[in-house]
Amino acid sequence: MEIKKRITERELQDELLSLKDLNVAEWKMLEYSVNLLQENFVTKLREEFPVLSKDDIHIILLIRINMENIEIARLLHILPKSFRMRRYRLKKKMRINCNSLSEFLKDLFR
Numbered sequence: 001m002e003i004k005k006r007i008t009e010r011e012l013q014d015e016l017l018s019l020k021d022l023n024v025a026e027w028k029m030l031e032y033s034v035n036l037l038q039e040n041f042v043t044k045l046r047e048e049f050p051v052l053s054k055d056d057i058h059i060i061l062l063i064r065i066n067m068e069n070i071e072i073a074r075l076l077h078i079l080p081k082s083f084r085m086r087r088y089r090l091k092k093k094m095r096i097n098c099n100s101l102s103e104f105l106k107d108l109f110r
Helices: 009-017 024-037 041-048 054-064 069-076 080-094 101-107
Strands: none
Touching (some): 054 069, 054 080
């Protein structure tokens, strides 16, 4: 993934969709880009929900930039059904009660 000072959400999605999977450096670049786009989102997320694992945060980042479930499942090399279960478990882990995890994350810290 190429380093840019400012990147749009759509450019970030397009860049991720061109990859088969993400290595450690690309995950860090994604985190950096989301933090730039959304005012230290990851830092705030870690403070608010310290129970989240690195993998949980990766999933949240992909949801936060509006990637489709099927695209996220492909990047994580899991079935869409398995991804839906991961989303459900993530809601339980975060102790949130909402209809849409995507909407919750979109409005978080705004």
